Amino acid sequence: MAAQTSHQEAILNALASGRCLTMEQLAEATGGMTHRQISAACARLIERGYMERVEKGCFRATGSGLLAHQRGERITSGPRGTMERKRPVRNSLSTRLWRAMRLLKKFTLPALLELSARDEKAAESQAGRYLRGLEKTGYIHRLSRREDGTALTSNGFIRWSLINDTGDLPPIVRGNGTVFDPNTNKAMAPMTCGEAAPCSG
Numbered sequence: 001m002a003a004q005t006s007h008q009e010a011i012l013n014a015l016a017s018g019r020c021l022t023m024e025q026l027a028e029a030t031g032g033m034t035h036r037q038i039s040a041a042c043a044r045l046i047e048r049g050y051m052e053r054v055e056k057g058c059f060r061a062t063g064s065g066l067l068a069h070q071r072g073e074r075i076t077s078g079p080r081g082t083m084e085r086k087r088p089v090r091n092s093l094s095t096r097l098w099r100a101m102r103l104l105k106k107f108t109l110p111a112l113l114e115l116s117a118r119d120e121k122a123a124e125s126q127a128g129r130y131l132r133g134l135e136k137t138g139y140i141h142r143l144s145r146r147e148d149g150t151a152l153t154s155n156g157f158i159r160w161s162l163i164n165d166t167g168d169l170p171p172i173v174r175g176n177g178t179v180f181d182p183n184t185n186k187a188m189a190p191m192t193c194g195e196a197a198p199c200s201g
Helices: 002-014 023-029 035-048 063-071 093-104 109-116 123-136
Strands: 051-055 058-061 106-108 140-142 159-162 179-181 186-188
Touching: 002 023, 002 035, 002 063, 023 035, 035 051, 035 063, 035 186, 058 063, 093 106, 093 109, 093 123, 093 159, 106 109, 109 123, 123 140
Parallel strands: none
Antiparallel strands: 051 058, 106 159, 140 159, 179 186
C-alpha cells in the first residue's frame, strides 16, 4: 500500500514540469521503476484526474495534478477502478438535472429546478455546484445574454448551453473538481481560467 502511494507521488513529481513524458522517460525520472509499477501508478493517477494520456505512451499531469504536487498532497492508494465503476444514483437530483439539460439544450438554473427539483433540501445550491462543475470541465457553456429576472433590481438569470452531451448517464462531479463521465468512462479535469468559464465564480 505504502509502496504504491510512493510510486504515484514519484510519477507526479516527474510530471511537475508539465511536459509529456514517455514510459522510458518516467522510468529514468523515477529512479528505475519498472514498467509494471509505472503503468499501475499511472492508471490510478488517471482515475484521480491527476494525469492524462496525451497520446499513446506519453503522459502529462493535469491542472489538478499540478496543483496537488504544488500543495505537497499525500496520495493514498485505493481500490483500483472504484470511481470508474461507480454509477449515478437512479433518479437522483443530478440525474434529473442532466436529463433536463439534454431536453432543453439552453437553460437557466430556475428552469432546470422547475423540471428537476422535488423535495431535496438545498436543491438550488446543489444544482448550482453541479452546474459549476460541468461548466469548468467543458460540458456546458455560459452564454453572454442573461434571461430577465423577476425582480426590478435583478441582473437576470445566467443562461447555459449544453455543448458536450455524451449520453444518458449524468457526469459525476467529484469533490476535487474533476468530473467522471460514466458514458465515456473517462475523468475530466477543470480547464484553466478562461478556457471553459469566466475566472470569477
